[in-house]
Amino acid sequence: MVLTWEQRFADINAMRARFAAVIDDLVTEDPRVAAVFADITWDKLPESARSHPRFVNVGIREQLMIDVAGGLAMAGLRPIAHTFASFLVERPFEQIKIGLNHQDVGAVLVSAGASYDLAVDGRTHEAPGDVALLSTLPDWTISVPGHADEAEAMLRAAAGRSDLEYIRLSTDTNAKAYWRGEDGFTVLRRGREGTVVAVGPLADPVLAATAGMDVTVLYAPRVRPFDRETLRKTLSSPDVALVEPYLTGTSAAEVGAALEDVPHRLLSIGVPAKELRRYGTPQEHAAAYGLDAKGLRERLARFF
Numbered sequence: 001m002v003l004t005w006e007q008r009f010a011d012i013n014a015m016r017a018r019f020a021a022v023i024d025d026l027v028t029e030d031p032r033v034a035a036v037f038a039d040i041t042w043d044k045l046p047e048s049a050r051s052h053p054r055f056v057n058v059g060i061r062e063q064l065m066i067d068v069a070g071g072l073a074m075a076g077l078r079p080i081a082h083t084f085a086s087f088l089v090e091r092p093f094e095q096i097k098i099g100l101n102h103q104d105v106g107a108v109l110v111s112a113g114a115s116y117d118l119a120v121d122g123r124t125h126e127a128p129g130d131v132a133l134l135s136t137l138p139d140w141t142i143s144v145p146g147h148a149d150e151a152e153a154m155l156r157a158a159a160g161r162s163d164l165e166y167i168r169l170s171t172d173t174n175a176k177a178y179w180r181g182e183d184g185f186t187v188l189r190r191g192r193e194g195t196v197v198a199v200g201p202l203a204d205p206v207l208a209a210t211a212g213m214d215v216t217v218l219y220a221p222r223v224r225p226f227d228r229e230t231l232r233k234t235l236s237s238p239d240v241a242l243v244e245p246y247l248t249g250t251s252a253a254e255v256g257a258a259l260e261d262v263p264h265r266l267l268s269i270g271v272p273a274k275e276l277r278r279y280g281t282p283q284e285h286a287a288a289y290g291l292d293a294k295g296l297r298e299r300l301a302r303f304f
Helices: 014-029 062-074 085-090 093-102 130-134 148-159 200-209 228-233 252-258 282-288 293-303
Strands: 033-037 055-057 078-084 107-112 140-143 164-168 186-189 195-199 216-220 222-224 239-247 265-271
Touching: 014 033, 014 078, 014 107, 014 148, 033 062, 062 078, 062 093, 062 107, 078 085, 078 148, 085 093, 085 107, 085 130, 107 148, 130 140, 130 164, 130 222, 130 239, 140 148, 148 164, 186 200, 195 200, 200 216, 200 239, 200 293, 228 252, 239 252, 239 293, 252 265, 265 293, 282 293
Parallel strands: 033 055, 033 078, 078 107, 107 164, 140 164, 195 216, 195 239, 239 265
Antiparallel strands: 140 222, 186 216
16 A cells, blocks of 8 residues: 555644654755755665665754755755754854855755744754854745645755755644745735734735725735835835744845835834743643734734
8 A cells, every 4th residue: 555645744734744754855866866865764765765876964963964965965955954953054054155155055954843843842943043043144045835735836846956054843733735846925815904914834824804894914934035015016005014933033124125114113022032931832832922823813903
Protein backbone atom coordinates (compact mmCIF):
# COMPACT_ATOMS: atom_id res chain seq x y z
CA MET A 1 0.00 0.00 0.00
CA VAL A 2 1.29 3.46 -0.91
CA LEU A 3 0.84 5.88 1.98
CA THR A 4 -0.08 9.52 1.53
CA TRP A 5 2.28 12.14 2.95
CA GLU A 6 -0.25 12.78 5.72
CA GLN A 7 -0.12 9.10 6.74
CA ARG A 8 3.68 8.93 6.53
CA PHE A 9 4.19 11.95 8.78
CA ALA A 10 1.12 11.85 11.03
CA ASP A 11 3.16 12.63 14.14
CA ILE A 12 4.41 16.07 13.03
CA ASN A 13 2.61 19.22 11.93
CA ALA A 14 1.38 19.72 8.37
CA MET A 15 4.01 22.14 7.06
CA ARG A 16 6.98 20.25 8.46
CA ALA A 17 5.48 16.98 7.23
CA ARG A 18 5.08 18.39 3.73
CA PHE A 19 8.69 19.55 3.78
CA ALA A 20 9.88 16.07 4.74
CA ALA A 21 7.91 14.57 1.87
CA VAL A 22 8.92 17.13 -0.75
CA ILE A 23 12.65 17.36 0.04
CA ASP A 24 13.05 13.70 -0.91
CA ASP A 25 11.47 14.41 -4.30
CA LEU A 26 13.58 17.51 -4.92
CA VAL A 27 16.94 15.82 -4.28
CA THR A 28 15.94 12.78 -6.34
CA GLU A 29 14.61 14.81 -9.27
CA ASP A 30 17.27 17.53 -9.50
CA PRO A 31 20.99 16.64 -9.45
CA ARG A 32 21.77 20.21 -8.38
CA VAL A 33 19.78 20.07 -5.11
CA ALA A 34 21.40 18.97 -1.85
CA ALA A 35 19.80 18.79 1.61
CA VAL A 36 21.66 19.63 4.83
CA PHE A 37 20.11 18.70 8.19
CA ALA A 38 21.10 19.27 11.81
CA ASP A 39 19.30 16.17 13.10
CA ILE A 40 15.83 17.78 13.21
CA THR A 41 13.34 15.91 10.92
CA TRP A 42 16.14 13.53 9.80
CA ASP A 43 14.38 10.57 11.40
CA LYS A 44 11.23 11.33 9.37
CA LEU A 45 12.99 10.74 6.07
CA PRO A 46 12.86 7.36 4.30
CA GLU A 47 15.97 5.22 4.43
CA SER A 48 16.60 5.86 0.74
CA ALA A 49 16.97 9.57 1.49
CA ARG A 50 19.16 9.11 4.57
CA SER A 51 21.59 7.02 2.53
CA HIS A 52 21.60 9.37 -0.48
CA PRO A 53 24.96 11.16 -1.03
CA ARG A 54 23.26 14.55 -1.39
CA PHE A 55 21.46 14.23 1.95
CA VAL A 56 23.83 15.36 4.71
CA ASN A 57 23.16 15.24 8.46
CA VAL A 58 25.82 17.13 10.42
CA GLY A 59 24.21 16.37 13.78
CA ILE A 60 23.49 19.11 16.31
CA ARG A 61 26.10 21.42 14.77
CA GLU A 62 24.08 24.25 13.31
CA GLN A 63 27.02 26.56 12.51
CA LEU A 64 28.60 23.70 10.59
CA MET A 65 25.32 23.09 8.76
CA ILE A 66 25.37 26.62 7.33
CA ASP A 67 29.04 26.44 6.39
CA VAL A 68 28.46 23.09 4.68
CA ALA A 69 25.57 24.65 2.78
CA GLY A 70 27.84 27.52 1.74
CA GLY A 71 30.50 25.10 0.56
CA LEU A 72 27.99 23.10 -1.46
CA ALA A 73 26.76 26.33 -3.06
CA MET A 74 30.31 27.34 -3.96
CA ALA A 75 30.66 23.93 -5.63
CA GLY A 76 27.65 24.65 -7.84
CA LEU A 77 24.92 22.86 -5.90
CA ARG A 78 21.65 24.27 -4.57
CA PRO A 79 21.69 23.54 -0.80
CA ILE A 80 18.52 23.42 1.30
CA ALA A 81 19.29 23.61 5.02
CA HIS A 82 16.73 22.75 7.68
CA THR A 83 16.27 22.80 11.44
CA PHE A 84 14.25 24.70 14.06
CA ALA A 85 14.18 28.47 13.55
CA SER A 86 16.20 29.38 16.65
CA PHE A 87 19.00 27.05 15.53
CA LEU A 88 18.75 27.88 11.82
CA VAL A 89 18.85 31.68 11.99
CA GLU A 90 19.84 32.90 15.45
CA ARG A 91 22.57 30.47 16.53
CA PRO A 92 24.52 30.42 13.21
CA PHE A 93 23.84 34.03 12.20
CA GLU A 94 27.53 34.83 11.70
CA GLN A 95 27.88 31.84 9.38
CA ILE A 96 24.85 33.07 7.39
CA LYS A 97 26.38 36.54 7.14
CA ILE A 98 29.86 35.34 6.13
CA GLY A 99 29.37 31.86 4.64
CA LEU A 100 26.41 32.83 2.46
CA ASN A 101 26.01 36.60 2.04
CA HIS A 102 29.68 37.56 2.07
CA GLN A 103 30.61 34.68 -0.22
CA ASP A 104 27.84 35.78 -2.59
CA VAL A 105 26.30 32.33 -2.91
CA GLY A 106 22.70 31.19 -2.74
CA ALA A 107 20.95 28.75 -0.42
CA VAL A 108 17.48 27.91 0.88
CA LEU A 109 16.92 27.92 4.64
CA VAL A 110 13.74 26.13 5.74
CA SER A 111 12.81 26.44 9.40
CA ALA A 112 10.30 24.78 11.69
CA GLY A 113 9.17 25.77 15.17
CA ALA A 114 8.22 29.37 14.43
CA SER A 115 8.11 31.98 17.23
CA TYR A 116 6.56 30.14 20.20
CA ASP A 117 5.54 26.87 18.46
CA LEU A 118 8.05 25.03 20.66
CA ALA A 119 7.47 27.00 23.86
CA VAL A 120 7.06 23.70 25.71
CA ASP A 121 10.82 23.21 25.18
CA GLY A 122 11.73 26.57 26.70
CA ARG A 123 13.27 29.83 25.53
CA THR A 124 16.08 28.11 23.62
CA HIS A 125 13.49 26.89 21.11
CA GLU A 126 11.65 30.20 20.63
CA ALA A 127 12.57 32.50 17.74
CA PRO A 128 10.21 35.45 17.25
CA GLY A 129 13.13 37.57 16.03
CA ASP A 130 14.22 35.43 13.08
CA VAL A 131 12.69 37.51 10.27
CA ALA A 132 13.87 40.77 11.82
CA LEU A 133 17.40 39.37 12.14
CA LEU A 134 17.58 38.11 8.56
CA SER A 135 16.20 41.45 7.38
CA THR A 136 19.46 43.08 8.48
CA LEU A 137 21.19 41.25 5.61
CA PRO A 138 20.73 42.13 1.93
CA ASP A 139 19.26 40.06 -0.88
CA TRP A 140 17.09 37.65 1.12
CA THR A 141 13.70 36.51 -0.11
CA ILE A 142 11.66 35.72 3.01
CA SER A 143 8.46 33.69 2.73
CA VAL A 144 5.97 32.98 5.50
CA PRO A 145 3.49 30.41 4.13
CA GLY A 146 0.14 30.08 5.82
CA HIS A 147 -0.66 26.60 4.54
CA ALA A 148 1.21 23.41 3.64
CA ASP A 149 0.25 23.76 -0.03
CA GLU A 150 1.86 27.20 -0.08
CA ALA A 151 4.95 25.89 1.67
CA GLU A 152 5.38 23.15 -0.92
CA ALA A 153 4.97 25.54 -3.85
CA MET A 154 7.47 27.97 -2.34
CA LEU A 155 9.99 25.22 -1.63
CA ARG A 156 9.77 23.78 -5.13
CA ALA A 157 10.18 27.21 -6.69
CA ALA A 158 13.10 28.11 -4.42
CA ALA A 159 14.91 24.87 -5.27
CA GLY A 160 14.97 25.90 -8.92
CA ARG A 161 16.51 29.31 -8.29
CA SER A 162 19.98 30.36 -7.11
CA ASP A 163 19.28 33.21 -4.68
CA LEU A 164 19.11 33.46 -0.88
CA GLU A 165 15.73 32.32 0.47
CA TYR A 166 14.22 31.76 3.88
CA ILE A 167 10.98 29.77 4.15
CA ARG A 168 9.45 29.98 7.62
CA LEU A 169 7.27 26.99 8.49
CA SER A 170 4.87 27.08 11.43
CA THR A 171 2.57 24.82 13.41
CA ASP A 172 -0.41 27.13 12.91
CA THR A 173 -1.97 27.12 9.46
CA ASN A 174 -4.87 28.78 7.73
CA ALA A 175 -7.79 26.50 6.85
CA LYS A 176 -6.99 26.86 3.16
CA ALA A 177 -4.26 28.19 0.89
CA TYR A 178 -4.81 31.82 -0.13
CA TRP A 179 -1.64 32.20 -2.20
CA ARG A 180 -1.60 31.06 -5.82
CA GLY A 181 1.92 32.05 -6.78
CA GLU A 182 1.47 35.80 -7.01
CA ASP A 183 4.62 37.90 -6.71
CA GLY A 184 2.97 40.19 -4.18
CA PHE A 185 0.14 40.36 -1.69
CA THR A 186 -3.29 38.80 -2.24
CA VAL A 187 -6.42 40.89 -1.64
CA LEU A 188 -8.72 38.85 0.62
CA ARG A 189 -11.26 41.56 1.32
CA ARG A 190 -11.84 45.19 0.30
CA GLY A 191 -13.03 47.98 2.59
CA ARG A 192 -13.03 51.76 2.94
CA GLU A 193 -11.88 52.49 6.49
CA GLY A 194 -8.38 51.09 6.53
CA THR A 195 -6.08 48.21 5.61
CA VAL A 196 -4.87 45.17 7.53
CA VAL A 197 -1.78 43.35 6.27
CA ALA A 198 -2.02 39.77 7.58
CA VAL A 199 1.19 37.75 7.37
CA GLY A 200 1.18 33.99 6.76
CA PRO A 201 -0.78 31.86 9.26
CA LEU A 202 -2.44 34.92 10.82
CA ALA A 203 -4.75 35.39 7.83
CA ASP A 204 -7.59 33.33 9.30
CA PRO A 205 -7.47 35.01 12.74
CA VAL A 206 -7.41 38.42 11.02
CA LEU A 207 -10.38 37.54 8.80
CA ALA A 208 -12.33 36.39 11.85
CA ALA A 209 -11.29 39.45 13.84
CA THR A 210 -12.34 41.90 11.11
CA ALA A 211 -15.70 40.29 10.32
CA GLY A 212 -18.17 43.14 9.94
CA MET A 213 -15.45 45.78 9.71
CA ASP A 214 -15.23 47.91 6.57
CA VAL A 215 -11.51 47.29 6.01
CA THR A 216 -9.28 45.87 3.30
CA VAL A 217 -7.39 42.69 4.24
CA LEU A 218 -4.18 41.93 2.37
CA TYR A 219 -2.55 38.51 2.66
CA ALA A 220 1.24 38.55 2.82
CA PRO A 221 2.86 35.12 2.40
CA ARG A 222 6.11 36.81 1.34
CA VAL A 223 7.50 39.76 3.29
CA ARG A 224 10.88 40.32 1.63
CA PRO A 225 10.64 41.86 -0.84
CA PHE A 226 7.67 43.68 0.70
CA ASP A 227 4.87 44.38 -1.76
CA ARG A 228 4.72 48.16 -1.43
CA GLU A 229 2.90 48.54 -4.75
CA THR A 230 -0.22 46.55 -3.78
CA LEU A 231 -0.39 48.28 -0.41
CA ARG A 232 -0.44 51.66 -2.15
CA LYS A 233 -2.85 50.64 -4.90
CA THR A 234 -5.45 49.22 -2.50
CA LEU A 235 -5.15 51.96 0.13
CA SER A 236 -8.54 53.57 0.70
CA SER A 237 -7.80 55.18 4.04
CA PRO A 238 -4.32 56.00 5.41
CA ASP A 239 -4.81 53.76 8.44
CA VAL A 240 -2.78 50.53 8.26
CA ALA A 241 -2.53 47.64 10.71
CA LEU A 242 0.39 45.25 10.28
CA VAL A 243 -0.24 41.83 11.86
CA GLU A 244 2.84 39.58 11.93
CA PRO A 245 3.41 36.18 13.62
CA TYR A 246 6.85 37.25 14.86
CA LEU A 247 8.51 40.27 16.48
CA THR A 248 6.23 43.31 16.59
CA GLY A 249 7.11 45.91 13.97
CA THR A 250 9.40 43.71 11.89
CA SER A 251 8.01 45.20 8.66
CA ALA A 252 6.97 48.59 10.04
CA ALA A 253 9.78 50.33 8.16
CA GLU A 254 8.58 48.69 4.94
CA VAL A 255 5.10 50.13 5.42
CA GLY A 256 6.65 53.51 6.16
CA ALA A 257 8.74 53.36 2.99
CA ALA A 258 5.71 52.35 0.92
CA LEU A 259 3.74 55.33 2.22
CA GLU A 260 6.55 57.83 2.70
CA ASP A 261 4.62 60.52 0.80
CA VAL A 262 1.26 59.68 2.43
CA PRO A 263 0.42 60.92 5.94
CA HIS A 264 -0.74 57.74 7.68
CA ARG A 265 -1.20 55.90 10.96
CA LEU A 266 0.33 52.49 11.56
CA LEU A 267 -0.59 49.89 14.16
CA SER A 268 2.02 47.14 14.51
CA ILE A 269 0.81 43.88 16.05
CA GLY A 270 3.06 40.90 16.63
CA VAL A 271 5.04 39.07 19.30
CA PRO A 272 6.30 41.64 21.82
CA ALA A 273 9.92 41.70 22.91
CA LYS A 274 8.89 40.84 26.47
CA GLU A 275 9.47 37.17 27.20
CA LEU A 276 6.70 35.01 28.61
CA ARG A 277 8.55 32.88 31.14
CA ARG A 278 6.00 30.08 31.03
CA TYR A 279 5.60 26.84 29.20
CA GLY A 280 2.36 26.28 27.33
CA THR A 281 0.80 25.55 23.99
CA PRO A 282 1.16 27.80 20.95
CA GLN A 283 -2.53 28.64 21.30
CA GLU A 284 -2.01 29.80 24.88
CA HIS A 285 0.91 31.99 23.83
CA ALA A 286 -1.10 33.46 20.95
CA ALA A 287 -3.90 34.36 23.36
CA ALA A 288 -1.46 35.86 25.86
CA TYR A 289 0.09 38.00 23.13
CA GLY A 290 -3.29 39.04 21.73
CA LEU A 291 -2.67 37.25 18.43
CA ASP A 292 -5.83 35.13 18.50
CA ALA A 293 -9.04 36.34 16.85
CA LYS A 294 -10.41 37.77 20.11
CA GLY A 295 -7.30 39.74 20.95
CA LEU A 296 -6.88 40.98 17.40
CA ARG A 297 -10.48 42.17 17.19
CA GLU A 298 -10.12 44.23 20.37
CA ARG A 299 -7.00 46.02 19.11
CA LEU A 300 -8.18 46.47 15.52
CA ALA A 301 -11.58 47.77 16.59
CA ARG A 302 -9.96 50.41 18.79
CA PHE A 303 -7.58 51.43 16.01
CA PHE A 304 -10.09 51.70 13.18
